[in-house]
Amino acid sequence: MFWLLIGLLLAIFCWFNYKKLNYWADKGVKQKKVFLLYELFKVIYMKKPFAEFIQDSYNEFPNSRYSGGFQFYRPVLVLRDSELIKQITVKDFDHFTDHMNFIPEGTEPLWTSNLFALKGDKWRDMRATLSPAFTGSKMRAMFVLMSECAQEVSKHFENHPEESKSIEMKDLFTRYTNDVIATCAFGVTCNSIKHRNNEFYLMGKLATNFMGFWKNLKLILYIMMPKLFKVIGISFFDKKVSTFFRRIVKDTIKMREENNITRPDMIHLLMEARKGRFNYEETSAVQETGFATVEESEVGMNAKKQKDAITDDDITAQALIFFFAGFESVATLMVLMAYELALNPDIQDRLQKEIDSVLEVYDGNITYEAINKMKYLDMVTSETLRKWPIAIGMDRVCVKPYTIQAVLSDEKPVTLKVGDVISVPVYGIHRDPKYYPNPEKFDPERFNDENKMNIQSYMYLPFGSGPRNCIGSRFALLETKVVLVSLLTKFNIVVTEKSEIPLKLSKTGFNFNSKNGFWFGLKRRA
Numbered sequence: 001m002f003w004l005l006i007g008l009l010l011a012i013f014c015w016f017n018y019k020k021l022n023y024w025a026d027k028g029v030k031q032k033k034v035f036l037l038y039e040l041f042k043v044i045y046m047k048k049p050f051a052e053f054i055q056d057s058y059n060e061f062p063n064s065r066y067s068g069g070f071q072f073y074r075p076v077l078v079l080r081d082s083e084l085i086k087q088i089t090v091k092d093f094d095h096f097t098d099h100m101n102f103i104p105e106g107t108e109p110l111w112t113s114n115l116f117a118l119k120g121d122k123w124r125d126m127r128a129t130l131s132p133a134f135t136g137s138k139m140r141a142m143f144v145l146m147s148e149c150a151q152e153v154s155k156h157f158e159n160h161p162e163e164s165k166s167i168e169m170k171d172l173f174t175r176y177t178n179d180v181i182a183t184c185a186f187g188v189t190c191n192s193i194k195h196r197n198n199e200f201y202l203m204g205k206l207a208t209n210f211m212g213f214w215k216n217l218k219l220i221l222y223i224m225m226p227k228l229f230k231v232i233g234i235s236f237f238d239k240k241v242s243t244f245f246r247r248i249v250k251d252t253i254k255m256r257e258e259n260n261i262t263r264p265d266m267i268h269l270l271m272e273a274r275k276g277r278f279n280y281e282e283t284s285a286v287q288e289t290g291f292a293t294v295e296e297s298e299v300g301m302n303a304k305k306q307k308d309a310i311t312d313d314d315i316t317a318q319a320l321i322f323f324f325a326g327f328e329s330v331a332t333l334m335v336l337m338a339y340e341l342a343l344n345p346d347i348q349d350r351l352q353k354e355i356d357s358v359l360e361v362y363d364g365n366i367t368y369e370a371i372n373k374m375k376y377l378d379m380v381t382s383e384t385l386r387k388w389p390i391a392i393g394m395d396r397v398c399v400k401p402y403t404i405q406a407v408l409s410d411e412k413p414v415t416l417k418v419g420d421v422i423s424v425p426v427y428g429i430h431r432d433p434k435y436y437p438n439p440e441k442f443d444p445e446r447f448n449d450e451n452k453m454n455i456q457s458y459m460y461l462p463f464g465s466g467p468r469n470c471i472g473s474r475f476a477l478l479e480t481k482v483v484l485v486s487l488l489t490k491f492n493i494v495v496t497e498k499s500e501i502p503l504k505l506s507k508t509g510f511n512f513n514s515k516n517g518f519w520f521g522l523k524r525r526a
């Protein structure tokens with residue numbers, strides 16, 4: 001009965017959405033013929049890793065600058081031309097200011113008021129408020145907090161050599177990113193490697209776990225029928241999660257206000273912003289990795305002051321973005337870097353030589369300056385993000401009508417209306433041999449000073465592009481580098497008999513994951 005009902009609902013949905021099938025073809029755009037029910041089924045049932053769906057959409061019409069496709073049930077215009085990507089994400093940004101939001105406004109306040117989901121002027125105001133929290137000087141201050149967590153990781157394996165023989169590294173790095181988020185975003189200290197079931201870690205996992213058939217189905221139904229979900233009161237996130245994080249933020253704010261406590265973390269910065277005592281020094285958040293960068297001053301945000309009052313819920317929502325954007329994603333970057341280093345001992349050896357020689361200058365101390373002196377480390381990180389772009393694709397929503405002019409002989413002008421969605425298939429671009437010869441090869445030399453200059457602009461997009469790019473890129477890179485440096489000074493990352501090589505990507509979830517885990521060993525350096 002249940003399956004019959006689901007089938008009936010999907011059939012009715014497909015009937016009403018029949019028009020969508022030819023959405024792009026009707027606008028004169030090349031588009032593959034699809035069966036919508038099957039498109040939905042593919043995503044819910046996950047017949048292959050999500051990255052491969054994105055790569056397929058990129059490879060569909062290799063000689064076209066763009067083509068029509070679907071994401072879930074939504075028609076999207078897939079871009080594969082660098083000029084067009086620049087046009088839409090930078091030059092004509094005013095027409096494409098928003099990200100696609102799968103949870104409609106008003107249904108989940110802790111999600112819809114975070115920076116990723118905010119739209120239009122509300123987004124501009126919040127981005128202006130948050131940008132100073134991610135500048136070099138703030139990263140330097142937060143580095144101290146991150147570094148404490150990284151030291152705990154390597155100390156743990158020094159003290160427990162029996163555990164270091166075979167480690168599920170994704171679990172390890174998820175615990176580390178949890179502790180970094182706890183201290184940098186929420187002002188809470190925890191050690192999730194020692195206290196494996198601490199409440200903060202369990203809640204973070206619960207908040208960010210979108211894996212599995214039922215969760216995928218809930219996500220799809222939520223996207224299709226948000227109003228129905230709102231009316232019947234089923235929230236997207238577990239109530240326990242929102243209650244827990246709301247309480248932490250409220251208690252922390254109260255305690256700090258009563259005791260006049262200052263700490264270099266996100267809660268403090270937002271409390272300062274709320275008081276209107278925000279310091280707008282140094283507002284350009286230029287990325288260290290990721291070439292397609294725009295100074296935020298170009299969109300006139302520095303001068304803007306926060307118009308609406310910042311509520312406790314706003315503060316909770318921004319702190320929570322660290323979980324949604326920086327828990328799983330950064331841990332995935334770390335684990336894939338560890339995977340590539342274990343598989344390429346010559347690269348690992350060269351990296352360790354660089355680490356040793358830089359740290360010698362800094363008396364063995366892993367400082368912010370020392371990390372930023374490690375050039376090869378930056379090349380290895382960049383190549384990991386090239387081969388494994390953690391954000392597999394990115395999108396923009398058209399907010400003002402726009403026409404893409406015809407350039408090639410087989411094109412017609414394409415008029416986009418408000419609500420049309422643009423998709424940039426980053427994984428497909430990063431694996432295209434036209435831009436990255438022998439794309440399956442892990443080769444940090446692609447990012448040496450000379451070769452880096454030859455990478456086509458807007459074809460290296462690990463952190464997106466333009467004013468809506470990743471605000472947390474510096475934070476993510478720093479926390480990744482510091483933990484790997486801490487480990488590599490003491491250990492070699494080695495393949496064990498449990499290591500899965502080559503990696504078999506999991507078919508569930510929207511991230512790179514391994515069905516059988518990422519098992520590697522840490523072997524004490526001679």
Ligand code: HEM
Pocket residue numbers: 099115116117127321322325326327329330333389390391394395461462463464465466467468469470471472473475476
């Ligand atoms: C390896 C880790 C990470 C990767 C690969 C990544 C990648 C991305 C990408 C591709 C986007 C969309 C950019 C665009 O549309 O142009 C994005 C947006 C965003 N990311 Fe990250 N991210 C990472 C970690 C983080 C962390 C640690 C934070 C912590 C705050 C963060 C916060 C955000 C926010 C708030 C946005 C939305 C920005 C806006 O709409 O203004 N990300 N990220």
